[in-house]
């Protein structure tokens with residue numbers, strides 16, 4: 101394992117990287133716990149920990165509770181030791197956050213995007229990063245790197261956006277462009293995979309070696325972690341469950357097929373369907389939700405249909421890859437109360453055999469969390485360099 105240059109983390113061996121990652125994602129932990137979880141000897145743990153304590157990345161806090169006759173001093177990561185910028189590029193705005201080393205959001209800024217061409221987007225990211233760094237003098241000194249996340253086919257290893265829904269974005273060296281514009285070590289990643297990294301290191305994926313994150317927004321995405329590794333896909337495509345067939349005679353999908361999960365349950369498709377059902381071309385998502393909660397049966401049926409499509413998608417993931425846990429999230433889940441029974445019932449009906457035991461966690465997602473995902477990827481490059 102190579103050590104990222106210029107980011108300052110004293111990881112002199114693969115064992116040190118494993119120890120630091122373990123404390124970062126599972127801490128606070130005693131040295132004995134670290135040794136148990138990593139399979140390293142206590143001498144190896146002590147050797148790995150010493151330079152990290154000296155450099156201020158780890159701390160030992162005396163614990164007043166007495167364990168087996170002696171006080172324990174658990175190790176934990178000092179959150180303020182480093183900060184990270186995360187930026188999510190959407191079609192109409194840039195969302196930026198600064199997080200600490202434990203991926204907690206410290207600052208948030210939004211910047212409207214009027215021109216989606218590469219050059220103005222990169223300039224906008226640089227200005228957003230500058231504004232974020234101005235929020236606190238500590239950021240200026242301790243920001244280590246920047247992560248940028250967007251939808252599409254993003255080759256993280258090469259730092260390139262091979263394809264994105266933004267017009268004109270083909271094979272863009274986004275990592276290098278943003279690094280040149282900001283002066284920060286930069287890593288570019290697909291937005292769903294970035295969010296998956298955030299879950300893997302700092303969320304529902306901690307402690308499980310395989311899980312899936314399914315996001316419901318305008319699109320329906322899926323990030324997969326198998327044997328502790330985020331699946332990249334040989335062709336930049338993996339987990340495209342939005343285009344699994346849910347209804348053979350269903351609505352047309354933007355991919356050219358019919359009845360895809362996304363053409364029924366994606367936020368844009370569902371919104372259009374609900375407006376058509378209500379005969380109200382200007383009805384907002386919030387209004388549709390309110391009316392459904394108030395008892396409008398036609399709208400409720402529309403949400404239930406979306407829930408069945410999502411449940412089928414989740415069962416497909418469980419049947420194909422057998423994750424220990426599936427997290428269903430995304431901004432589309434604000435309406436989850438209207439269809440969670442259909443999600444769970446369809447999942448139970450379609451998951452094969454013991455796959456039905458896969459744990460389902462349903463929770464909505466705030467937009468800032470996408471930018472936090474980008475920051476989590478930047479944090480990861482402290483330990484596993486981007487390239």
Ligand SMILES: [Zn+2]
Nearest residue numbers: 343353355360
């Ligand atoms: Zn499709």
